[in-house]
Amino acid sequence: MRKNRSDRVNLLNESFVLALSSPLSLYVHIPFCVRKCPYCAFYSVVSKASEIDKFMNCLDEELKLWAALAGGKIKVQTLYIGGGTPTLLNHWQWERLISSLERYVDFLPFLEASVEANPGSLTADHIKLWRSWRITRVSLGVQSLDDGELQLLKRPHSAHDAADAIAALVASGLDVSVDLIFGLPGQTIQSWHRTLKDCLNFGIRHLSIYELTLEEGTPWGECPPSGLTEGYPLYRFAQWYLPKKGFIQYEIASFSLPRHWCRHNIAYWQGENFLGVGPGAWGYLDGFRYGNTREINDYFDQITSENLPVEYQEILPQDKQATEAAILALRTRWGVTATTFKRKYGWKAYRKFLDTWEKLPSDCRAACRGRHAFTPKGFRIANALWENFL
Ligand code: SF4
Known part of the structure; x- marks a missing residue:
């Protein structure tokens, strides 16, 4: 786009x-x-x-x-x-x-x-x-x-x-x-x-x-x-x-x-904001995601015309932001923190996350003091586990 x-x-x-x-x-x-x-x-x-x-x-x-x-x-x-x-x-x-x-x-x-x-x-x-x-x-x-x-x-x-x-x-x-x-x-x-x-x-x-x-x-x-x-x-x-x-x-x-x-x-x-510059770089600002053109001559042309070289952009709806945030956080050992997740995406999104979480195999997940994270086995089969959240 x-x-x-x-x-x-x-x-x-x-x-x-x-x-x-x-x-x-x-x-x-x-x-x-x-x-x-x-x-x-x-x-x-x-x-x-x-x-x-x-x-x-x-x-x-x-x-x-x-x-x-x-x-x-x-x-x-x-x-x-x-x-x-x-x-x-x-x-x-x-x-x-x-x-x-x-x-x-x-x-x-x-x-x-x-x-x-x-x-x-x-x-x-x-x-x-x-x-x-x-x-x-x-x-x-x-x-x-x-x-x-x-x-x-x-x-x-x-x-x-x-x-x-x-x-x-x-x-x-x-x-x-x-x-x-x-x-x-x-x-x-x-x-x-x-x-x-x-x-x-x-x-x-x-x-x-x-x-x-x-x-x-x-x-x-x-x-x-x-x-x-x-x-x-x-x-x-x-x-x-x-x-x-x-x-x-x-x-x-x-x-x-x-x-x-x-x-x-x-x-x-952790879904924080980042700016990407250079051909093919991506950025994310509070639900706004953009991707720069990958083609170097197009990149040169856009910049020479004083345009940002953005080729793709989307504003993520709140439910998509919550799903992506959960999947990204589950890449790490700190996982999804209940209080932070609820504050950012609301109680309903957290309930939806928990519904899926509780259906995952018990040896792939661990919850402790409001944190939900994959176990080493969960990391090994993470690709299959994430699909449940989509
Ligand atoms: S072409 Fe090779 S060196 Fe260049 S970014 Fe890809 S993997 Fe790295």
């Missing part, structure tokens, strides 16, 4: 300026990669130097448009710079990004600022620059520490590159998270164990683990590789192994040492 500029501005002015002018989370999408991984459905394009420079100018303009709607600087409590591959930006492009953010954003105290990095393009200069600015945590796209698995994934880094990158980040004092994939062709419990163990030995404090999914529109979605491994036992192994090492599973795909959770992601799961 494409809207013209005045529609967009009116919609925002009428109902959402208050949300926009209050503290929120900010996501910045850097849509460039060295090459496209065959399983990846995130929006990114293979980078060209001239395109990156044009993108940096457009991103500055997009932030300026949002700041104008907010009536001043955007107040940000968590920042996440993701992609794509943010480490494809060189020193000067990072300086440019930082100066745009400083111009339009008011960073609040106790800021959490994350950046995604890839082992093949991370440099000592990136780390130095991030340390000298506001970055507090780095999420590194390791995927595996097994060279055979990395080659299958067609990743542009080796296990050695990944190990060097983790070691350098940990030594820098930044909070380090590592992304891993399981369910790969030929992957075994032994190779999965080795990857987990080696990551922990470096002293990381956070892990995100994702099952390989064959997404429509990707090369592997069209033509799956042979010999895929069943993901369930590998996930179950991680649920057994990581807590033994002091890690808490605080979300379906996320494990961390106590209090090293990603606050930015928790804000999504």
Whole structure:
């Protein structure tokens, strides 16, 4: 649903300026990669130097448009710079990004600022620059520490590159998270164990683990590789192994040492407001959800015409907001809190939630002091459980 500029501005002015002018989370999408991984459905394009420079100018303009709607600087409590591959930006492009953010954003105290990095393009200069600015945590796209698995994934880094990158980040004092994939062709419990163990030995404090999914529109979605491994036992192994090492599973795909959770992601799961900028980014402001155009040339055209590059928008009715909030909250170990849920969505919505909740298998759910959350078994079959709420 494409809207013209005045529609967009009116919609925002009428109902959402208050949300926009209050503290929120900010996501910045850097849509460039060295090459496209065959399983990846995130929006990114293979980078060209001239395109990156044009993108940096457009991103500055997009932030300026949002700041104008907010009536001043955007107040940000968590920042996440993701992609794509943010480490494809060189020193000067990072300086440019930082100066745009400083111009339009008011960073609040106790800021959490994350950046995604890839082992093949991370440099000592990136780390130095991030340390000298506001970055507090780095999420590194390791995927595996097994060279055979990395080659299958067609990743542009080796296990050695990944190990060097983790070691350098940990030594820098930044909070380090590592992304891993399981369910790969030929992957075994032994190779999965080795990857987990080696990551922990470096002293990381956070892990995100994702099952390989064959997404429509990707090369592997069209033509799956042979010999895929069943993901369930590998996930179950991680649920057994990581807590033994002091890690808490605080979300379906996320494990961390106590209090090293990603606050930015928790804000999504708790239905808080966030702004997304860059091609393909999504945002949510008190029931107003929007999605930016994914196509980079369209993004450039919209910004050049001084339009927000919003391609999709909807206002969620209250009952849909309540259902989505319940499903998102159930991703986490804190689950749905009765008092908060009733205050936000009303008694009737809470009753509806409870009706469904009580029909779920008893070994998949736990309720304690007004909190309703999935058990480890519930996390394992969450996709099937959520369907009951829809
Ligand atoms: S590096 Fe990440 S974002 Fe880029 S194509 Fe590969 S998986 Fe997708």
